[in-house]
Amino acid sequence: MPVKRHPDHAPLELESFVPYQLSIVSNTVSQAIADDYQARHDLGVTEWRVMAVLARFDGLSAREVAERTAMDKVAVSRALARLVAAGRVRRHIHHDDKRRSVLGLTAAGWKIHDEVAPMARQRERQLLARLAPEEQAWLRRILDKLMPPEG
């Protein structure tokens, strides 16, 4: 049971502090989505993100994947190592530049993708369903504005 207050110190009210709220809402929904596939497919969040961008853009390099997922290159490198080992991503070497990978989903990768993507969309719908249609529209507009450029 909370006791003293300290109005003279202007403490932060976490529960209405926007960055804190964002963090809680974000973690809650991301975790819910992750729970859907984590155990089921032995697939980490970082790995799923990599698969998601490769599903949209075939032939990216690791660096481009990192850009599009907002992950750092170490995380991408590790996710790719696991995905390739599991036969979910194919990697070959760019014919002009031997440093680069050329990445894409394998058939097995697509199979998982086509199972997980609808579940993720479903979770998004569940989240948005808690808002009025008007609020949903505002949220999308606001998030678009707040996304960092190149995000």
Added chain:
Amino acid sequence: MPVKRHPDHAPLELESFVPYQLSIVSNTVSQAIADDYQARHDLGVTEWRVMAVLARFDGLSAREVAERTAMDKVAVSRALARLVAAGRVRRHIHHDDKRRSVLGLTAAGWKIHDEVAPMARQRERQLLARLAPEEQAWLRRILDKLMPPEG
């Protein structure tokens, strides 16, 4: 340079997928805030959160801190160990229940709090400044709705 598309597979468009956007926006702003105090005060995010709730509610137990910060008890225990060692938080034992801690900021803790809290608020203002006043109001309303109960 992206190459093939796969419309038949309905790949997720991460950049307009709400859970993904939330995660990016949340991490970007949290990181910006953390950068303000991390090096300056040798203070981790978890530690700052603990300090923030103790600033508002003096005399909480560790479990109550965990509830209010949405952190797990292990994280709280470790944050407290560091904070107590650094002389920023005082901990004594509940006189009725010897398992419980009774926690609060020390003078040194308050000093840091009073420096960090305004910076955090400033970052929040910077974030919101990218939105029209109308959008700011909607965002607050929407986040309040999306926050999990007991969050």
Added chain:
DNA sequence: TGCAAATGGTTTCATATGAAACTATAACGG
């Protein structure tokens, strides 16, 4: 050319994190 600087990617190392086991105390049921 040829060599310094930049780039793509991986590895290393130190730290962060969470689940589960553990310790100590308190509450409950007979």
Added chain:
DNA sequence: CCGTTATAGTTTCATATGAAACCATTTGCA
């Protein structure tokens, strides 16, 4: 009372993570 179960908090262990060092290749330019 006494044994069982629950609760507060810490420790352990295995994994996740990021910064910096690293290797290979390519680029830029004297």
